[in-house]
Amino acid sequence: MSPFSVDIVSLAGSPESTLAHLPPGSGLVQFNSGNARLIGFDARQELDPDYPENLAHAHVHSRGTGARLSSIKWYDYNETSRNRR
Secondary structure: OOOEEEEOHHHHOOHHHHHOOOOOOOOOOOOOHHHHHHOOEEEEEOOOOOOOOOOOEEEEEEOOOHHHHHHOOOOOHHHHHHHHO
């Protein structure tokens, strides 16, 4: 699996600053990098050659341990929010 690009939320400044350099219609997903590491994904802050001024850029690398994904309990945010009302 090839690495994919992310912005480090504590460095990005705001969701708007991240969306500003993405194609129109893009969305955002937030995840905890420590939890991601537990299931085989490692975020590393690395230069984005297309946007070198974006110091919040990182690549997420996979160690090929996707089998662990089946042991994680996933939550549907919208479903969880409806249940709390």
